[in-house]
Amino acid sequence: MPSHSTEPKLIAGNANQSLSKAIARRMGMHRGSASELVSARIERFTDAEIFVEVFENVRGEDMFIIQSTSNPANDNLMELLIMTDALRRSSAARITAVIPYFGYARQDRRTKARTPISAKLVANMLTEAGIERVLTLDLHAAQIQGFFDIPVDNLYASPVFALDILHRFKGGMQDLMVVSPDVGGVARARELAKRIGAPLSIVDKRREKPGEVAEMTVIGDVTGKTCIIVDDICDTAGTLCKAAEVLVEAGAAEVHAYITHGVLSGPAIERVGGSVMKSLVITDSIEPSEAVRNCSNIRVVPMAPMLTQAILNIWNGTSVSSLFELDTIEPIYQGLYSEV
The missing domain is CATH 3.40.50.2020 (Rossmann fold)
Incomplete structure (x- = not known):
């Protein structure tokens, strides 16, 4: 010392x-x-x-x-x-x-x-x-x-996210489904799913070029589930909002997202505000802008x-x-x- x-x-x-x-x-x-x-x-x-x-x-x-x-x-x-x-x-x-x-x-x-x-x-x-x-x-x-x-x-961030989920979805834990927005993020999603005792689903995406999502398929049955998308970075939010749409089309009751770093550049905040997602939870690892704080469906968890x-x-x-x-x-x- x-x-x-x-x-x-x-x-x-x-x-x-x-x-x-x-x-x-x-x-x-x-x-x-x-x-x-x-x-x-x-x-x-x-x-x-x-x-x-x-x-x-x-x-x-x-x-x-x-x-x-x-x-x-x-x-x-x-x-x-x-x-x-x-x-x-x-x-x-x-x-x-x-x-x-x-x-x-x-x-x-x-x-x-x-x-x-x-x-x-x-x-x-x-x-x-x-x-x-x-x-x-x-x-x-x-x-x-x-x-x-x-x-x-x-x-x-997953133990803090797990704590937040246990608090927010108390009483409805049996309906939760953790979702990885791509195959690369499965390990991160699986870790959170294990912490809260929820099953895991994957959205498989095929990218033609960076920033564009060509096609998405849900792997796993999300019918009637409260889906929680887990990822480390949300940049322009295009993939995230599209994944939320695909999950709702596949029968999900509602969609929430837990993302560690809210980069949120370009049209991201507008996209999140107008998306089918009930909430996007981010940490304050990046200083949230005024627009982020004012967005009704974005919530910031302190680190x-x-x-x-x-x-x-x-x-x-x-x-x-x-x-x-x-x-x-x-x-x-x-x-x-x-x-x-």
């Missing part, structure tokens, strides 16, 4: 200030005293160059930088790298990057000739900058952990309780994988789901 401070030191980039402040507040609750984000100036020069100045002494401290690399991905990634350099040059003892949403994760392999593996490049940049550990949430592809030569803790506990576990040198279990998550979310 570090000798300089009685708590881990948190510093935040501009990507998700509300989540960063929520983590600091919860940290204060755990420590029994007010916990503030380290005071710093992160700004743009007139030519859009990023400048960082840390106003507090961080020598010998265990630093946690909270920064999603969401849209604008390049700006937020560069902020993270420059903050890391500032802390390293200020003699911080250890720097952990808390990246709730890891941008470029979808570029995790070469899909055709002469294409990059950008997720690996990002991993190299983070390590070279001086980051010694990464804490992230629902990586798009688990193998990205292997792109790093430093420890990577990949948390899962601060889980991330705060993970930061404390890393700082204390205790298990992070304990947060994969419902029994561990339930007390952390006690105020939110007090009667599961």
